[in-house]
Amino acid sequence: MTIFTTGRRWPLALLSATAVAALLAACGGNDDSPVAEPVEQYVPPEPPSGYTPKSIAYANKDMVAAANPLAVQAGTAILAKGGSATDAAIAVQMVLNLVEPQSSGIGGGAFMLHFDKGSNRVLAYDGRETAPMAATPNLFIGADGNPLAFLTAVDGGLSVGTPGVLRMLEAAHKAHGKLPWKDLFEPAIKLSEDGxxxxxxxxxxxxxxxxxxxxxxxxxxxxxxxxxxxxxxxxxxxKNPELAATLRAIANGGADAFYKGDIAADIVAKVTRHPTNPGKLALSDLSNYTSKVREPVCGVYRTKYRVCGMPAPSSGGIAVLQTLGMLESFDLAAMKPNTLDSVHVVSEAYRLAYADRALYVADPDFVSVPQAGLINADYLKGRARLIDMQRSIGTPVAGTPPGVVASRGADSSLNLPSTTHLSIVDASGNAVSMTTTIENGFGSLQMVRGFLLNNQLTDFSFTATDSAGKAIANSVQPGKRPRSSMAPTIIFNAATGDFEGAIGSPGGSAIIQYTAKSILGMTDWGLNVQQAINLPNFGAQTNATTSIEKGSVIDTAAIRDGLRARGHTVAQTDTFTSGLHGVIYNGVRANGSAGLLSRNPAAGTYAGGADPRREGIALGNN
Structure with a gap:
């Protein structure tokens, strides 16, 4: 079995606005296959920062896998004090706000899956940003009547949505926290003050x-x-003494200290008084913001694994389950990873899932999302029959799943969230899988009281209708949550309900591909969590182009030529900057059975992996 374990380091590429524009052009559809509607392009929200091989981590009591060692240390310290997985997630997020400000923070939003072992229940916490109540469908239409250029829309106040992560974390802490709220901010406050x-x-x-x-x-x-x-x-x-003061206020006053009072007033002033690109955010948007608790989307993969993900307004959980559901019709284990056949068939499944995503998925509080139909087993078997092992679909067409109630327009949203992911299991067996974001790198670039504000509104479609005049599901509306690709995932034993693993990734619209390939690695290909994360990134979206990670074991003439012979347009990219972080149950249970994803049970109860393409680690207490 071939595993991606290269030890080289990539050049430190930088993405200017010009480079972004070039990438947008380079990632277009197949010149031989005209596209009726604008297709979603993948552009990495952050530049790559090399490849550093990581070793799998083991621990017996608990574990944290996240994007920066300082944040992971803060999380494991909270767990060591008797904190819950939710407590640790809060501490990790606050430190990430400081040490990885380009990716997430209290000025942004998040989606979190929480597994409560005592009740054996999974809940999906929705802390997605919302559009201001003064927003209109033409928010990103310029004076000339055309959609604004992406960075023109991003930089300034216009793109700022109502932040949601703090309200979400507060709600989760009230339900699942063990340590005092105030204590969870101490690591980030100390680092902010000491540097x-x-x-x-x-x-x-x-x-x-x-x-x-x-x-x-x-x-x-x-x-x-x-x-x-x-x-x-x-x-x-x-050092960031302003952030320390902000966090201290929130630690003492709860989320209200952020959503009401002086901090809220400063946020609104920053957004609305921008000299060239003011936004619509109001004090009432902040004070009225509420997070939501939703039911996760879950499906059974190959009879053994129950995979749960985030429901709409995220497309991540739905698209991952669609991909898995279609691939059940194929013997991936026999194909092996990193082969022409496996790259072809998985890319084809992605195409079909992304086509459905673009047409149907948006905020379910505003549009009818055929969520159950999209993951219906019979529907996915029908979609799988469209996959020909010898010929690519090319530009995919959305299907008609059960439950569709309205014709929708094709969405051309870019969806480039600058994001981070953390996976945590505590000593009681509770688990958190949380993906958190401020959208583009450094969000809207607007800094208030030591933290950055998101540009999440640019995750909406810039136009409300497509070229045929059909309404686009993911268009801007007051109070609406933009569609996301974030895919925090928790995996269970389908027969017993036992926790098996938590995983997810940042990476814009390619999050779906990163998460799915790691699940395939651990299930079909028998890899441990680190090996599955290491697998080369590749994929396709709503066009004929299949992108493969440049310099990886699948970037060979044989595979590139083989894909082209099957009708793929092949693009090599060194900007597949995933940030996968996963924790799996690696031990032996009381009944004598090992976890389904265990590969070395003697090494420790939990195993963790961190993406070599970023700087994170996995660490636990024994």
Whole structure:
């Protein structure tokens, strides 16, 4: 079995606005296959920062896998004090706000799956941002009547949605927390005051956005940049006393300290008084924001695994389950990973899932989403029959799942969230899988009281109708939540209900592909969690192009030529910057059976993996 274990390091590429535009053009559809509607393109929200091989981690009591060692240490410290998985997730998020500000923070939103072992129940916590009540479907239409360019819409106040992560975490803590809310902010407050060394990834990310950061002025310019306008280098000691004060206020006053009062007023002022690109956010949007608790979407894969994900307004859980459901019709184990056949068939399943995603998935509080129909087993078997092992579908067409009640227009949203993921299991066996985001790298570039504000509204379609005049499900509406690709996932034993693993990833619309390939690695291909995360990234969306990770074991002439012979347009990319973090049950249960995903039960009760394409780790207490 071939496993992606290269030890090389990639060049530190930077993405300017010009580079983004070039990538958009390069990722287009097959020139030989005209596309009736605009297709969604994949552009990485953050520049790549190399490839550093990681070792699988083991622990007996609990485990945290997340995107930065300082955040992971904060989470494991909370667990060591008797904290729950939710407690640890809060501590991890607050530290990530400080040390990975380009990806997530209290100015953004999140989706979280929580498994409560005592009740044997999974809940889906929705902390997605909402559109201001003053927003209109033409929010991103310029004076000339055309949609704004992406970065024109992003930089400034116009793209800022009502942040949701703090309300969501507070609701989850009230239901599942064990330690006092206040205690969970202490690690981030201390690091903010004492300072931390800027990581290589953070410095590279700053450099990639330096000109835009400078253009937005203070306070972000002097916080992230040197006097000459270049990025503060790796190793620079960075302190953030403003963030410390903000976090202390929230620790003492709860989420109300953020959504009401002086902090809320400063957020609204920053958004609405932007000199060139003001937004619509109002104090009432903040004070009235509520997180939601939803039922997860779940499906059984190959009779053994019950896979649960985030429901709409995320498309992530639905698309992952669609991909798995279609692939059940194929013997992936016999194909082996990293082969022409497996790359072909998995890419074809992605195409069909993304076509349905683009047409049907949006905020279910505003549009009818045929969620049950999209993951219906018979429907997915029918979709699988469209996959020909010898010929690519090319540009995919959405199906008609059970439950469709209205004709929809094709959505061309980019969906480029700058995001992070964390997976946690506590000593009681409760688990959290949480993906959290501020959308593009550094969000809207608007900094308030030590944290950045999101640009989540650009996850909506910039137009309300397609070229045929059909309404687009993911169009802007007041109070609506934009569609997401975030796919926090928890896997169970389908027969017993036992927890088997938690995994997810950042990476924009490619999150679906990253998460699915890791699940396939652990289930069909018998890999441990680290090996599954290491697998090369590849995939397709709503066009004929299949992208493969440049320099990986599948980036060979034989596979590229083989795909082309089957009708794929092949693109090599070194910007498949996944950030997978997973924890699986690796032990032997009381009945003597090992976990379904266990590969070395003697090593520890839990095993964790972290993506070599980012700087995270997995760590636990024994």
């Amino acid at each position: 931390f060394a800027i990581s290589e990834r953070m410095s590279v990310s700053i450099a990639g956005s330096a000109a835009r950061i400078k253009a937005q002025g203070e306070p972000g310019a002097s916080y992230f940049l040197r006097a000459d306008g270049t990025a503060k280098p790796t190793g620079t000691l960075l």
